[in-house]
Amino acid sequence: MPPLSRWYVKTALIYLVLALLLGVLLAGGALARLPPVLALAGPAQIHLFVVGWLTQLIFGIAYWMFPKASAEHPRGNDLTAILTYVLLNAGLLARAVGEPWQAFHPGALPGALLLASAAMQWAAGVGFAAATWPRVRGR
Amino acid sequence: MPRASVWLIRSALVCLALGFTLGALMLGGKGLGWTAELPRAIPAHVELVVTGWMIQLAMGVALWILPRFGVRGPARRAAWGWLAWGLLNSGIAMVVLGQAFAGRLCELAAILAFAGGVWSRVRASGLSAM
Numbered sequence: 001m002p003p004l005s006r007w008y009v010k011t012a013l014i015y016l017v018l019a020l021l022l023g024v025l026l027a028g029g030a031l032a033r034l035p036p037v038l039a040l041a042g043p044a045q046i047h048l049f050v051v052g053w054l055t056q057l058i059f060g061i062a063y064w065m066f067p068k069a070s071a072e073h074p075r076g077n078d079l080t081a082i083l084t085y086v087l088l089n090a091g092l093l094a095r096a097v098g099e100p101w102q103a104f105h106p107g108a109l110p111g112a113l114l115l116a117s118a119a120m121q122w123a124a125g126v127g128f129a130a131a132t133w134p135r136v137r138g139r
Numbered sequence: 140m141p142r143a144s145v146w147l148i149r150s151a152l153v154c155l156a157l158g159f160t161l162g163a164l165m166l167g168g169k170g171l172g173w174t175a176e177l178p179r180a181i182p183a184h185v186e187l188v189v190t191g192w193m194i195q196l197a198m199g200v201a202l203w204i205l206p207r208f209g210v211r212g213p214a215r216r217a218a219w220g221w222l223a224w225g226l227l228n229s230g231i232a233m234v235v236l237g238q239a240f241a242g243r244l245c246e247l248a249a250i251l252a253f254a255g256g257v258w259s260r261v262r263a264s265g266l267s268a269m
Contacts, residue, residue: 054193067140095166106172113172118163124158129152136148138140
């Protein structure tokens with residue numbers, strides 16, 4: 001398994017734990033009063049699970065297992081792949097902080113954080129699709 | 140990789156790019172405080188990411204990876220895969236365009252075609268009695 005796939009899979013596992021932990025806290029809101037900013041973390045929790053765990057796990061396994069792009073560069077452009085990993089995770093963390101913050105106390109700073117998060121996650125998704133495309137081919 | 144798998148996986152990559160684009164527009168809009176119109180795009184975003192990206196990718200990879208021989212001989216009939224691809228993507232397009240009932244029917248038919256096509260390929264390996 002290439003190092004980048006190991007990073008993807010291990011990071012995905014961390015997000016799974018974080019998403020479920022946040023899910024437990026949000027569900028606990030029925031039993032105890034949550035800090036208001038935490039109670040607004042529902043959309044962020046869904047994205048920690050779907051993007052941080054599921055999509056990231058797929059990215060890591062696809063990078064490892066899909067057919068080779070070429071003999072010289074079996075997994076395509078390494079820099080694009082590393083950049084995709086960095087952008088996906090930086091974007092997701094910016095969302096996890098910025099989304100409840102913007103809902104609780106709207107302002108320029110959380111708004112800018114959400115714009116940056118949107119741009120980074122979009123670049124990661126489109127970058128992964130473009131980098132993987134040539135590796136998906138018939139015999 | 141069989142051609143039907145190539146089309147399923149590449150269609151999944153297209154849905155990933157479209158779903159992330161819609162998601163980025165909604166999140167960016169939230170950052171700018173444009174919240175009134177955002178919830179209307181959520182069903183299309185969820186459809187593209189969950190059905191278009193994740194489910195379609197799983198189908199494409201399964202069609203590629205599962206054993207080529209079923210319990211009664213060669214079972215890699217391409218027609219089921221192509222039928223599943225056509226029905227699934229028609230269904231996704233309908234749901235995204237707001238025709239949820241017709242879209243879901245197409246998606247159900249796609250999954251039935253896919254499951255029927257791969258059913259006999261899900262088997263024990265070698266001579267295992269299990």
